[in-house]
Amino acid sequence: MSELFLQRAIALAMENVNSGQGGPFAALIVKDGKIIAEGAYRVTSSNDPTAHAEIEAIRQACRVLGSFQLSGCDLYASCEPCPMCFGAIYWARPDRVFYAATAADAAAAGFDDAFIYEELRRPPTGRRLSITQFFHPDALRPFQAWLASSSKKPY
Numbered sequence: 001m002s003e004l005f006l007q008r009a010i011a012l013a014m015e016n017v018n019s020g021q022g023g024p025f026a027a028l029i030v031k032d033g034k035i036i037a038e039g040a041y042r043v044t045s046s047n048d049p050t051a052h053a054e055i056e057a058i059r060q061a062c063r064v065l066g067s068f069q070l071s072g073c074d075l076y077a078s079c080e081p082c083p084m085c086f087g088a089i090y091w092a093r094p095d096r097v098f099y100a101a102t103a104a105d106a107a108a109a110g111f112d113d114a115f116i117y118e119e120l121r122r123p124p125t126g127r128r129l130s131i132t133q134f135f136h137p138d139a140l141r142p143f144q145a146w147l148a149s150s151s152k153k154p155y
Contacts, residue, residue: 001098005030005076008038010100013053013078016040024109027053027077029061029070029094036073037061053077054085058092068155070094079106082113083120 005028012026023041030036039056043049054077062068073094079101081089089097107114124131146152 001074001096002030002076005035005074006078006098006100008035009076009078012038012040016053021045022051023111025053025077025079025106025111027057027075029057029073029075031061031065031070031073036064050084052082052085054081055088058088062092068092074098079103082106082111083116 009026009028012028013024016022016026017024021040022043022045025041026039028035028038037057037060039053039058039060041053042051042056054075057075058070061070061073065073070092071094074096075089075094075098077085077097077099080099080103081097082103103113106112119127119129124133
């Protein structure tokens with residue numbers, strides 16, 4: 001863990017707020033002691049609900065590395081990642097994650113994602129958002145094609 005990288009993430013979050021570009025979040029990806037990607041919260045400025053700092057940094061780092069995995073990398077975030085970002089982080093597979101502020105700190109500033117964790121604990125039929133599986137006879141065809149493909153790249 002490097003306090004300097006965490007300080008850089010906090011500084012980026014401050015820059016993001018002060019520039020009016022977005023919310024108080026930033027993240028960076030480090031490989032071999034060097035920053036290879038940085039991201040800031042751009043949800044409102046880009047009209048993209050997935051434009052969280054961690055997602056932006058992961059996308060940039062993957063482009064830099066030419067890989068969909070971040071093994072050998074560390075992620076530094078100005079705040080504890082939200083559920084969406086945690087999902088992306090797990091799929092990207094960095095070695096470690098470090099963060100400064102907590103989810104409770106974010107909630108106190110109006111960025112509360114506790115309801116998402118609560119929703120995930122409920123069965124699909126008990127969630128606020130209607131999520132329904134609809135049977136279709138071809139539903140498994142894409143998976144069957146994937147399993148039979150000789151050109152697939154395992155994830």
